[in-house]
Amino acid sequence: MADADVRSARSGDVDELARIHRDTWRTAYTDLLPDDVLVALDATPTLSLAVESGQLLVATEGRWLVGYCLAGGATEADTADVSGTPHEDAATTAIVTVLVEPRWGRRGHGSRLLDTAARQLVEAGATRGIAWIPESDRATRNFFERHEWTPDGTVRTLDAGGRPVREIRVSRGLTPLSDA
Structure with missing residues (x-):
C-alpha cells in the first residue's frame, strides 16, 4: 500500500470530499433513498463548516483523498433516549461520521480515521461517541461493530424525500482504538 495517513482537512479538500460523499452515497444508498434526493446531494456546505471548525479529518493514500471523518460535539437531541431525555453524559458526547470511498475500502483508512478522531475527542474532553x-x-454497521461500537437501542426515522429511513444509533466509550 502507498503511504496512508490521516490529517486535518483543508479548505482545498472540500470539493473532492463532497464528490466522495456524493458518489459513495449514490452507490451505497441507491435502494434506500429516492433518486431526486441522491441527485441533489451536496455536502459542500457541511464539509466547509467542518473544516472551519477543525472537526474534519481526511484519510489519504499517496496523493489521493480517500475518505473523511466528521467528529464533534453531539446535540442533546442526538444523545436523547427514546423518551427524548438527553443522556446523562450529553455534554461530553461526540457524534462521529466516517466515510471511505468504496474503492479505497478494506485498507485501514476508516480505522485510522476513527482512531485519530477518538484521540482528538478525548483530548477535548469527550467521554462517549455516537x-x-x-x-x-450493513457495511457501516459492521465497521463500527468491529471497533466495539454497539447499538444502544435508540432508533429514529428520517424523512428522505417522502421515504422513511430508519437509523440506529451505535455508541462506545471514547478511547483511541490503539489504547482499547
Whole structure:
C-alpha cells in the first residue's frame, strides 16, 4: 500500500470530499433513498463548516483523498433516549461520521480515521461517541461493530424525500482504538 495517513482537512479538500460523499452515497444508498434526493446531494456546505471548525479529518493514500471523518460535539437531541431525555453524559458526547470511498475500502483508512478522531475527542474532553447509521447499511454497521461500537437501542426515522429511513444509533466509550 502507498503511504496512508490521516490529517486535518483543508479548505482545498472540500470539493473532492463532497464528490466522495456524493458518489459513495449514490452507490451505497441507491435502494434506500429516492433518486431526486441522491441527485441533489451536496455536502459542500457541511464539509466547509467542518473544516472551519477543525472537526474534519481526511484519510489519504499517496496523493489521493480517500475518505473523511466528521467528529464533534453531539446535540442533546442526538444523545436523547427514546423518551427524548438527553443522556446523562450529553455534554461530553461526540457524534462521529466516517466515510471511505468504496474503492479505497478494506485498507485501514476508516480505522485510522476513527482512531485519530477518538484521540482528538478525548483530548477535548469527550467521554462517549455516537454514530447514526441507516439500519439497512450493513457495511457501516459492521465497521463500527468491529471497533466495539454497539447499538444502544435508540432508533429514529428520517424523512428522505417522502421515504422513511430508519437509523440506529451505535455508541462506545471514547478511547483511541490503539489504547482499547
